[in-house]
Amino acid sequence: MIAxxxxxxxxxxxxxxVVGVVVFALVHLTPGDPAAVxxxxxxxxxxxxxxxxxxxxxxxLPVQFVRWFGGVLxxxxxxxxxLGESVSSALLGRVQPTVLLTVYxxxxxxxxxxxxxxLAAIRHxxxxxxxxxxxAISGATVPTFFLGxxxxxxxxxxLRWLPSGGYTPLTEDPVxxxxxxxxxxxxxxxxxxxxxxRLVRSSMLDVLREDYVRTAFAKGxxxxxxxxxxxxxxxxxxxxxxxxxxxxxxxxxxxxTETVFTIPGMGRLVVQSIARRDYPIIQGAxxxxxxxxxxxxxxxxxxxxxxxxxxxxxxx
Amino acid sequence: xxxxxxxxxxxxxxxxxxxxxxxxxxxxxRTLLSNPVAIASGLVLLVAVLAAIFAPLLTSYDPTFLDPxxxxxxxxxxxxxxxxxxxxxxxxxxxxxxxxxxLIGASxxxxxxxxxxxxxxxSGYYPRLDTPIMRTLDGLMAFPSIxxxxxxxxxxxxxxxxxxxxxxxxxxxxxxRLVRSTTLVTKxxxxxxxxxxxxxxxxxxxxxxxxxxxxxPLIVQCTFVVAFAIISEASLSFLGAGVDPxxxxxxxxxxxxxxxxxxxWWLSIFPGSALVVTVLTLNxxxxxxxxxLDPRSRRR
Numbered sequence: 001m002i003a004x005x006x007x008x009x010x011x012x013x014x015x016x017x018v019v020g021v022v023v024f025a026l027v028h029l030t031p032g033d034p035a036a037v038x039x040x041x042x043x044x045x046x047x048x049x050x051x052x053x054x055x056x057x058x059x060x061l062p063v064q065f066v067r068w069f070g071g072v073l074x075x076x077x078x079x080x081x082x083l084g085e086s087v088s089s090a091l092l093g094r095v096q097p098t099v100l101l102t103v104y105x106x107x108x109x110x111x112x113x114x115x116x117x118x119l120a121a122i123r124h125x126x127x128x129x130x131x132x133x134x135x136a137i138s139g140a141t142v143p144t145f146f147l148g149x150x151x152x153x154x155x156x157x158x159l160r161w162l163p164s165g166g167y168t169p170l171t172e173d174p175v176x177x178x179x180x181x182x183x184x185x186x187x188x189x190x191x192x193x194x195x196x197x198r199l200v201r202s203s204m205l206d207v208l209r210e211d212y213v214r215t216a217f218a219k220g221x222x223x224x225x226x227x228x229x230x231x232x233x234x235x236x237x238x239x240x241x242x243x244x245x246x247x248x249x250x251x252x253x254x255x256x257t258e259t260v261f262t263i264p265g266m267g268r269l270v271v272q273s274i275a276r277r278d279y280p281i282i283q284g285a286x287x288x289x290x291x292x293x294x295x296x297x298x299x300x301x302x303x304x305x306x307x308x309x310x311x312x313x314x315x316x
Numbered sequence: 317x318x319x320x321x322x323x324x325x326x327x328x329x330x331x332x333x334x335x336x337x338x339x340x341x342x343x344x345x346r347t348l349l350s351n352p353v354a355i356a357s358g359l360v361l362l363v364a365v366l367a368a369i370f371a372p373l374l375t376s377y378d379p380t381f382l383d384p385x386x387x388x389x390x391x392x393x394x395x396x397x398x399x400x401x402x403x404x405x406x407x408x409x410x411x412x413x414x415x416x417x418x419l420i421g422a423s424x425x426x427x428x429x430x431x432x433x434x435x436x437x438x439s440g441y442y443p444r445l446d447t448p449i450m451r452t453l454d455g456l457m458a459f460p461s462i463x464x465x466x467x468x469x470x471x472x473x474x475x476x477x478x479x480x481x482x483x484x485x486x487x488x489x490x491x492x493r494l495v496r497s498t499t500l501v502t503k504x505x506x507x508x509x510x511x512x513x514x515x516x517x518x519x520x521x522x523x524x525x526x527x528x529x530x531x532x533p534l535i536v537q538c539t540f541v542v543a544f545a546i547i548s549e550a551s552l553s554f555l556g557a558g559v560d561p562x563x564x565x566x567x568x569x570x571x572x573x574x575x576x577x578x579x580x581w582w583l584s585i586f587p588g589s590a591l592v593v594t595v596l597t598l599n600x601x602x603x604x605x606x607x608x609l610d611p612r613s614r615r616r
Contacts, residue, residue: 018455022467029471137603141596143547145554146588149574153585157578164577252460256551260574271555274470286467290459
């Protein structure tokens with residue numbers, strides 16, 4: 001197991017390097033001089049030259065990259081051009097809403113996806129199964145931001161039950177916090193729930209055909225017991241991978257959802273920074289989110305090996 | 317599932333390889349045509365495409381014409397889907413917006429399929445090039461896709477062409493991975509070995525024997541890429557990092573609509589519905605195509 005973890009960590013290095021090169025290249029992809037672009041039309045040549053110096057743009061590219069990447073490894077992305085603080089402190093101040101939103105959305109995804117998939121599988125080919133499949137496809141079809149707008153229209157504008165946006169920290173007022181996060185978490189989690197439901201359904205169908213499930217039924221165990229205790233445990237193992245990859249979709253979706261619901265998280269900061277051309281912020285936030293995603297996937301893969309000994313025995 | 321492991325060649329692949337007449341290669345078309353959901357989706361999609369092509373004939377309003385006299389009017393006989401906060405006709409904007417969405421969706425899928433196929437074939441066929449290509453693509457796939465698109469758009473600036481570039485970068489790795497995996501399987505087949513033994517060039521082997529065998533899943537994947545690309549374009553425009561804000565697109569309309577959501581629901585509901593219907597039909601069509609082209613993965 002330790003050897004496996006080490007091998008996975010080594011395989012991670014090229015991925016991190018590529019991610020770093022891509023994020024680093026962002027500034028240099030901009031047409032024209034990044035310093036001039038950042039400062040806008042009214043900047044003098046002197047200002048531009050000073051900023052070029054400050055950003056280290058006068059050094060050769062490889063030197064710039066090594067310096068930048070060295071900083072990234074210790075969570076130092078330089079200073080924000082617009083906010084007057086360092087990128088890392090700006091990010092830290094906005095990490096809580098994003099993380100909580102993603103976690104809540106993950107709960108929504110699992111709470112909707114798993115029961116739906118199980119139900120569709122045990123009522124295989126029934127009308128219920130067909131309906132649930134269509135719902136699952138539509139769930140993956142409605143873009144997060146449009147679902148968010150629909151929820152706002154219905155629950156905030158029409159019924160006035162829930163706020164249409166904003167954010168209250170959990171520690172300040174838990175009730176207001178959960179009321180505010182309910183719609184965004186649902187909007188974000190619902191789209192991935194469809195994918196999870198379809199996967200749980202198909203892996204459940206596979207498992208239900210296994211000998212040990214037939215044995216359990218033959219022993220006269222009640223259906224509910226067989227499904228939950230015998231079948232579901234094994235059917236959920238492949239679902240782990242989907243949950244892992246959907247963390248990426250959820251993190252990305254959080255960027256969009258935060259804009260719809262005006263939640264002051266990292267995603268909204270990125271979107272605001274695009275208009276301000278605050279590249280250090282954009283680089284820092286995207287690097288952080290991508291790295292989180294990579295690490296979550298690694299964790300899920302390790303969990304997978306732990307949960308399913310067959311992978312360990314077959315793989316190594 | 318286990319029993320199909322040995323039958324890597326399905327019936328239609330085999331006939332295609334023997335170069336038999338087209339009429340006998342089409343059992344999948346019959347499967348597709350007997351699927352009512354796929355047919356309905358195809359028809360709806362056809363209507364959307366025709367509406368986009370013949371947009372000027374369907375509406376007498378210029379989608380960018382500002383008419384301050386009719387701001388924020390609800391749907392009426394004059395303005396079928398109402399007007400926006402600057403007095404522009406929502407119906408024409410939805411129809412013209414479809415042009416951009418469909419064009420970007422289709423052109424992203426074509427380019428990603430082309431580029432992804434080349435990378436996937438090379439990566440799958442030449443073990444030496446496999447590692448560098450795949451590690452690079454893994455790195456690109458380490459980004460949540462919308463985030464990578466946002467990042468690229470942040471540096472290129474908003475325009476329809478830049479959205480296309482960003483989305484091709486985002487979706488090429490998925491295609492390349494798929495083509496690589498089918499290539500890895502196909503290259504073990506005896507017919508590839510025999511082609512090599514009679515001295516065929518690698519290029520000819522790849523194009524005539526390896527690639528056609530992976531075509532079915534690729535076509536299915538492309539339908540989904542069109543759908544994803546349309547959603548991504550709308551999301552980018554909604555965030556203000558997509559197509560130029562003055563151009564009518566569904567995402568831009570939703571962005572404008574959100575500002576006056578409390579007063580004018582029609583500004584959000586209509587472009588959003590157009591988006592959902594288009595993407596839904598693409599997904600259902602892709603599902604139907606998968607059932608028809610790849611019977612092994614058919615849903616139970």
